Amino acid sequence: xxxxxxxxxxxxxxxxxxxxxxxxxxxxxxxxxxxxxxxxxxxxxxxxxxxxxxxxxxxxxxxxxxxxxxxxxxxxxxxxxxxxxxxxxxxxxxxxxxxxxxxxxxxxxxxxxxxxxxxxxxxxxxxxxxxxxxxxxxxxxxxxxxxxxxxxxxxxxxxxxxxxxxxxxxxxxxxxxxxxxxxxxxxxxxxxxxxxxxxxxxxxxxxxxxxxxxxxxxxxxxxxxxxxxxxxxxxxxxxxxxxxxxxxxxxxxxxxxxxxxxxxxxxxxxxxxxxxxxxxxxxxxxxxxxxxxxxxxxxxxxxxxxxxxxxxxxxxxxxxxxxxxxxxxxxxxxxxxxxxxxxxxxxxxxx
Amino acid sequence: xxxxxxxxxxxxxxxxxxxxxxxxxxxxxxxxxxxxxxxxxxxxxxxxxxxxxxxxxxxxxxxxxxxxxxxxxxxxxxxxxxxxxxxxxxxxxxxxxxxxxxxxxxxxxxxxxxxxxxxxxxxxxxxxxxxxxxxxxxxxxxxxxxxxxxxxxxxxxxxxxxxxxxxxxxxxxxxxxxxxxxxxxxxxxxxxxxxxxxxxxxxxxxxxxxxxxxxxxxxxxxxxxxxxxxxxxxxxxxxxxxxxxxxxxxxxxxxxxxxxxxxxxxxxxxxxxxxxxxxxxxxxxxxxxxxxxxxxxxxxxxxxxxxxxxxxxxxxxxxxxxxxxxxxxxxxxxxxxxxxxxxxxxxxxxx
DNA sequence: ATGAAAGCGCTAACAC
DNA sequence: GTGTTAGCGCTTTCAT
Numbered sequence: 001x002x003x004x005x006x007x008x009x010x011x012x013x014x015x016x017x018x019x020x021x022x023x024x025x026x027x028x029x030x031x032x033x034x035x036x037x038x039x040x041x042x043x044x045x046x047x048x049x050x051x052x053x054x055x056x057x058x059x060x061x062x063x064x065x066x067x068x069x070x071x072x073x074x075x076x077x078x079x080x081x082x083x084x085x086x087x088x089x090x091x092x093x094x095x096x097x098x099x100x101x102x103x104x105x106x107x108x109x110x111x112x113x114x115x116x117x118x119x120x121x122x123x124x125x126x127x128x129x130x131x132x133x134x135x136x137x138x139x140x141x142x143x144x145x146x147x148x149x150x151x152x153x154x155x156x157x158x159x160x161x162x163x164x165x166x167x168x169x170x171x172x173x174x175x176x177x178x179x180x181x182x183x184x185x186x187x188x189x190x191x192x193x194x195x196x197x198x199x200x201x202x203x204x205x206x207x208x209x210x211x212x213x214x215x216x217x218x219x220x221x222x223x224x225x226x227x228x229x230x231x232x233x234x235x236x237x238x239x240x241x242x243x244x245x246x247x248x249x250x251x252x253x254x255x256x257x258x259x260x261x262x263x264x265x266x267x268x269x270x271x272x273x274x275x276x277x278x279x280x281x282x283x284x285x286x287x288x289x290x291x292x293x294x295x296x297x298x299x300x301x302x303x304x305x306x307x308x309x310x311x312x313x314x315x316x317x318x319x320x321x322x323x324x325x326x327x328x329x330x331x332x333x334x335x336x337x338x339x340x341x342x343x344x345x346x347x348x349x350x351x
Numbered sequence: 352x353x354x355x356x357x358x359x360x361x362x363x364x365x366x367x368x369x370x371x372x373x374x375x376x377x378x379x380x381x382x383x384x385x386x387x388x389x390x391x392x393x394x395x396x397x398x399x400x401x402x403x404x405x406x407x408x409x410x411x412x413x414x415x416x417x418x419x420x421x422x423x424x425x426x427x428x429x430x431x432x433x434x435x436x437x438x439x440x441x442x443x444x445x446x447x448x449x450x451x452x453x454x455x456x457x458x459x460x461x462x463x464x465x466x467x468x469x470x471x472x473x474x475x476x477x478x479x480x481x482x483x484x485x486x487x488x489x490x491x492x493x494x495x496x497x498x499x500x501x502x503x504x505x506x507x508x509x510x511x512x513x514x515x516x517x518x519x520x521x522x523x524x525x526x527x528x529x530x531x532x533x534x535x536x537x538x539x540x541x542x543x544x545x546x547x548x549x550x551x552x553x554x555x556x557x558x559x560x561x562x563x564x565x566x567x568x569x570x571x572x573x574x575x576x577x578x579x580x581x582x583x584x585x586x587x588x589x590x591x592x593x594x595x596x597x598x599x600x601x602x603x604x605x606x607x608x609x610x611x612x613x614x615x616x617x618x619x620x621x622x623x624x625x626x627x628x629x630x631x632x633x634x635x636x637x638x639x640x641x642x643x644x645x646x647x648x649x650x651x652x653x654x655x656x657x658x659x660x661x662x663x664x665x666x667x668x669x670x671x672x673x674x675x676x677x678x679x680x681x682x683x684x685x686x687x688x689x690x691x692x693x694x695x696x697x698x699x700x701x702x
Numbered sequence: 703a704t705g706a707a708a709g710c711g712c713t714a715a716c717a718c
Numbered sequence: 719g720t721g722t723t724a725g726c727g728c729t730t731t732c733a734t
Binding site: 052100261264283 | 404414449450467608609634640
Binding site: 365366367368369372380381382385404406407408409 | 719720721722723725726727728
């Protein structure tokens with residue numbers, strides 16, 4: 001069997017209690033000398049604490065759950081890596097719940113799992129769906145019942161302490177569309193993510209706002225509902241071209257990639273015949289022959305913020321009374337070569 | 352506090368033992384009626400088992416560690432997702448050790464962490480480095496001491512039961528190089544991964560073999576050591592072009608992407624001036640204007656195999672006596688547009 | 703400054 | 719069939 005705290009105690013001629021203290025780093029009232037001796041013996045004996053036992057005995061666990069959608073999107077993978085890196089550096093283990101499946105049933109299972117994993121915190125990175133009020137309420141109830149800090153990324157309104165780390169997707173959509181408008185485009189399509197996602201709606205709102213600001217009434221026929229995957233983007237292209245657009249705002253880079261692929265198949269040249277702007281700024285953007293202009297989402301920063309903030313919170317003596325706050329990250333345009341200027345000024349100023 | 356097995360027992364008027372049995376699914380000797388009653392009450396009371404406690408009490412834990420390098424490579428992300436999906440479906444939780452850092456120190460930490468996590472199995476996906484015999488031995492010792500099944504992907508020689516799921520990278524390198532040769536190329540560069548990785552060497556060997564088979568003595572100057580990242584590929588291009596190559600075998604698609612990017616910057620046209628073949632077959636390959644020819648690595652299949660096989664092993668009553676075996680996956684060429692035919696036949700047949 | 707003892711939630715041998 | 723009991727490895731009062 002593995003070497004336990006008792007083995008160390010015996011070897012040192014002290015009690016388990018002392019070993020526990022000596023190894024626990026806290027305000028331990030042992031003679032520094034004793035502490036040293038115990039630590040050395042433990043080291044020598046290759047002692048490893050048993051987290052399960054510690055956790056059972058009342059210590060908060062060191063496991064943090066991370067709930068994320070499709071990690072094959074490098075943008076999300078990046079987020080996961082950064083978070084996981086910070087957490088691990090601080091001695092936490094991360095339990096990944098990476099699931100592309102959605103729907104109520106899946107969420108039900110997810111929550112059940114989480115409940116029996118005795119985590120010390122949760123990072124809930126699933127996209128928020130505003131319409132599912134009932135399901136969301138059930139979710140809040142069950143997650144909040146865990147009594148652990150919960151970090152989210154937009155929308156969710158858990159009561160547990162934690163922070164909601166948001167990105168201003170409305171502005172992202174606005175900037176993207178405005179850029180297209182400023183380049184002289186008038187008939188501008190949009191490939192959205194699932195419309196029931198808050199983040200999709202926000203981008204859509206921003207896109208609408210830019211259009212309206214330019215005196216163009218948004219045309220629902222110019223919005224194609226995708227699913228944030230390349231396939232969605234590919235399907236969108238023929239449809240939107242059929243609507244006579246000269247430019248497309250893809251709500252994420254993945255879908256923009258799908259448009260690239262589809263454009264090649266249909267023989268449509270970017271940016272000559274079609275201007276394109278994405279959102280995310282994934283590293284792949286600039287390997288394309290016509291590098292993709294996009295809106296940068298600082299995933300790395302956000303991930304690192306989440307990790308550090310969570311660690312800090314967990315270290316506080318009494319986070320339990322803590323409250324919830326929201327933090328916003330701001331979009332920036334990242335211009336490359338996929339948008340072509342068609343006029344001199346803005347079209348609505350031409351009259 | 353959370354509802355425990357005792358609460359349920361009390362509510363049912365039975366003992367904890369009965370509840371434990373009823374919920375444990377096993378060959379339980381309780382009246383079916385009692386079982387039903389217990390289960391229902393548990394459900395109603397919203398009871399969730401505490402894994403930590405179960406594990407402490409001797410039950411094998413349900414946590415499986417997955418050790419992987421940079422998950423931002425969609426190829427690896429895919430592997431992780433598939434494995435994680437299968438595992439979760441079977442009621443296991445996956446603890447991710449995703450770390451791009453390498454080196455002995457990091458590995459030391461990794462193993463320490465793992466040791467105190469009481470996992471019930473380990474999937475060790477780090478690349479094998481044959482030269483580090485000493486470190487490897489230390490690693491074997493410590494991991495094997497855990498007494499849990501260990502799955503690997505190439506090279507490692509743990510003694511623990513499990514399976515070593517390999518891909519025939521030698522053949523992959525061979526196929527890639529031969530394809531280039533058959534297209535009439537003679538001066539063929541190679542961007543390798545780190546030379547201390549077994550998987551890099553294998554691909555290199557295959558590439559050498561193809562060259563020799565074609566009567567060409569491999570030239571070490573035509574091999575650029577990369578690191579499996581886009582940046583490595585980007586750096587390789589100017590060097591290899593300086594060596595007068597007309598074709599490059601990139602040991603993975605990521606580096607091929609770096610070459611694409613670099614080629615754009617230097618104004619080198621693919622495939623007119625440079626033929627390129629990669630390895631992995633990631634989904635990005637076909638969004639490029641000139642889609643990347645590559646060697647397919649069936650990551651999804653391999654991941655799903657690993658997951659299922661592991662679950663099966665864990666379910667066996669007595670896997671502890673089990674042994675280790677190796678399974679090989681075979682490469683396939685996936686041809687798209689990045690390789691140009693320069694001659695009619697094979698160059699070495701031209702004389 | 704240190705030890706003894708109780709107990710965290712669950713399981714498994716052993717009783718009845 | 720079902721209950722009792724004794725831990726699993728650790729933490730934490732409370733004694734000393």
